[in-house]
Amino acid sequence: MSITMDFLLIMISLMAAEFSLSESTTFKIFREKKDHGDARDSCSAKGMFLAKDTSAERHSELLALISREGLTSSDFWICGNRKCCKCVFEIDGEDLGGHQPWAPGQPNGGGGCLQLWSAENHQWDDDSCSAKKFYICESTDILTTTELPIDTTTPTVAVCELPKNLRNVAVGKTAKQSSVKSGKLGPDVGPEKAVDGNRDADAKKGKSCSWTKKEREPWWTVDLGKRFNIYEVVITNREDCCPFRLKNAEIRVGNSENFEDNPVCGSLIIGKMVKEKPIHVQCGCESPMKGRYVSVQIVDKKQMLTLCEVEVMAQ
Ligand SMILES: [Ca+2]
Ligand SMILES: [Ca+2]
Structure with a gap:
């Protein structure tokens, strides 16, 4: 009983943490080249997700990390896909907000996935999802400081009530x-x-x-x-x-x-x-x-x- 409650509390805290950027957000670069789908799956397998560049604050953190790791000449996959058939992008199914640091002339229809492009100071570029690049995952402290098993066999736990009119x-x-x-x-x-x-x-x-x-x-x-x-x-x-x-x-x-x-x-x-x-x-x-x-x-x-x-x- 208490385990279930603890799990629920952790899940609820996790949800809260995802929606607000705070010092608890951690970005991590992986120096193995993968296509966009594999990069996303690889983050997921590590209990993380592809980094979401959804604010100026996050963008600066990403650039600082790339610089610290001496990888300013590398491109990186981040979270973001083209919406069906249009040159309009979204991040994790959400429409883009005011923060859209596209490189000059981008997006130019070059592909369906979002990268931080080294040629333009790691501003955004649309590129082919099958291209292989380094990638950046994101997690929150709660993931790294608790012992939530990544490959859990616990069935999905309902942490919120679904609307009634589905x-x-x-x-x-x-x-x-x-x-x-x-x-x-x-x-x-x-x-x-x-x-x-x-x-x-x-x-x-x-x-x-x-x-x-x-x-x-x-x-x-x-x-x-x-x-x-x-x-x-x-x-x-x-x-x-x-x-x-x-x-x-x-x-x-x-x-x-x-x-x-x-x-x-x-x-x-x-x-x-x-x-x-x-x-x-x-x-x-x-x-x-x-x-x-x-x-x-x-x-x-x-x-x-x-x-x-x-x-x-x-x-
Ligand atoms: Ca492009
Ligand atoms: Ca049937």
Whole structure:
């Protein structure tokens, strides 16, 4: 009981810390070159996130760090992606505020990801997300001074109450997946089965689950048709067999049709979460994630992806 309360308190403090810049924010440079998506995942695996350059104060701290480490001739990935199809950027799904230190002539459509560009005194530049660069992660003191396990198997804990008026905006929308399982089940396991409004969890008999081939990092996506404020994604895993196959499922929400450019919602589906009926993954409460596309992908594994229903709870 007290452990649960402590955990809740830590989570609540963490949320508070994320929204205010104070001395507790720590930026850290990683001197290994990765593409933007891998850099973000690498921060995440360390219990951190790609650095958010959202104020003049943060920008000066980043420049000071780069200078201290003698890396003024290197480029760095930071948090920030192009919104779908436009030369307009956002940071972690949030629109940019007044602080936008673009380098002269930028953004020029050079790519969908935000870098601190050495050629222009580490002002912002849009560059190709697949380019490999050093990157800067961010954390708060609370992460480094408490012993919160990074790879926790604790199920998602609700730290805030979701609004009451949420509805599933995914049902009947256009879905895609990386492949369709071959064989006689093929016609009955297309991507649309995960948004047919039916939670039947018998993947073989129910004819209401999507199912890919066994492949590396299989994925499924849905186009909601327009941008929504997304609070939670609810997944019905198959129950007739093999719930473990959904381990390492990562949900992303955003405005890029290329789902890998979108930020991650909640944490990976791990441990006993795969047996929850259904699985709830929260994207945010006070600040929901904004986006038109929702994806589910099994990361770092060769596996089949089966989804009996994906409900996107939004306003
Ligand atoms: Ca550029
Ligand atoms: Ca279904």
